Amino acid sequence: MSKRNIAIIGAGGHGEVVASVILAAGDSVAGFYADVPSIWGSVVAGIPVIGPISEISSSRCSHAIIGIGANDARKRIAQELDIEWATVMHPFSWVHPETEIGPGTLICAGVIVQPGARIGSHVILNTKASVDHHCRVGDYAHIAVAHLAGGASIAEGVFMALSSTVLPKVHVGAWATVGAGAVVKKNVEPHSTVVGNPAQSLSELRARHKVAH
Numbered sequence: 001m002s003k004r005n006i007a008i009i010g011a012g013g014h015g016e017v018v019a020s021v022i023l024a025a026g027d028s029v030a031g032f033y034a035d036v037p038s039i040w041g042s043v044v045a046g047i048p049v050i051g052p053i054s055e056i057s058s059s060r061c062s063h064a065i066i067g068i069g070a071n072d073a074r075k076r077i078a079q080e081l082d083i084e085w086a087t088v089m090h091p092f093s094w095v096h097p098e099t100e101i102g103p104g105t106l107i108c109a110g111v112i113v114q115p116g117a118r119i120g121s122h123v124i125l126n127t128k129a130s131v132d133h134h135c136r137v138g139d140y141a142h143i144a145v146a147h148l149a150g151g152a153s154i155a156e157g158v159f160m161a162l163s164s165t166v167l168p169k170v171h172v173g174a175w176a177t178v179g180a181g182a183v184v185k186k187n188v189e190p191h192s193t194v195v196g197n198p199a200q201s202l203s204e205l206r207a208r209h210k211v212a213h
């Protein structure tokens with residue numbers, strides 16, 4: 001594959017991580033774009049912040065990727081822009097060669113993806129995430145340093161926080177949050193937040209807590 005020149009949308013901490021993965025993968029960074037006027041013209045991690053997102057065009061880069069951690073923001077921007085999205089993979093990751101991966105997805109160092117898994121678009125597989133065999137990862141999901149066991153699935157927009165685990169064949173519904181350290185043993189409702197081991201709904205825990213006092 002010829003070297004790509006990739007624009008990054010977002011110039012915060014996650015944007016810097018995206019830049020480091022692009023460079024480690026042997027591509028070049030065309031610059032950061034962010035709708036934050038105060039940082040236009042500045043330099044972040046040695047890379048210029050060029051201007052607003054609306055200025056990205058195919059004459060300035062070959063591809064773009066969204067370097068923003070918020071899943072809903074990635075969805076909104078991906079739907080607004082008509083551009084070729086880059087899928088970027090750190091060379092110190094291992095992804096089974098037949099894995100289907102959607103455009104705009106970031107795969108950080110230490111990630112492992114086993115056979116039969118399918119990864120959506122604009123997903124973040126963050127540092128050391130593991131996605132085991134036959135898992136499904138929906139579009140705009142973010143798996144931090146976390147683990148999906150064999151046959152587990154997470155739907156669109158799910159956030160799996162640090163050190164969380166979803167057990168085999170369990171499903172996490174769309175736009176749910178799995179809190180740091182949670183162990184998910186049964187299916188999770190869409191748009192809910194679960195915490196603890198075994199993982200329980202945070203809103204139910206809060207309601208019980210109120211009753212107890």
Ligand SMILES: CC(=O)SCCNC(=O)CCNC(=O)[C@H](O)C(C)(C)COP(=O)(O)OP(=O)(O)OC[C@H]1O[C@@H](n2cnc3c(N)ncnc32)[C@H](O)[C@@H]1OP(=O)(O)O
Nearest residue numbers: 126144161162177178179180181182193194195196202209
């Ligand atoms: C590369 C990177 O850095 S990736 C960054 C990844 N980021 C993370 O992993 C952060 C993950 N965030 C969490 O786990 C958060 O705590 C959330 C999203 C689950 C909940 O956040 P909030 O809704 O703000 O909850 P809040 O902090 O108000 O806590 C509410 C209650 O839940 C408890 N709680 C919150 N998170 C957890 C958790 N992960 N496990 C167990 N209990 C928790 C709190 O102790 C609190 O209990 P209390 O009411 O008895 O005091």
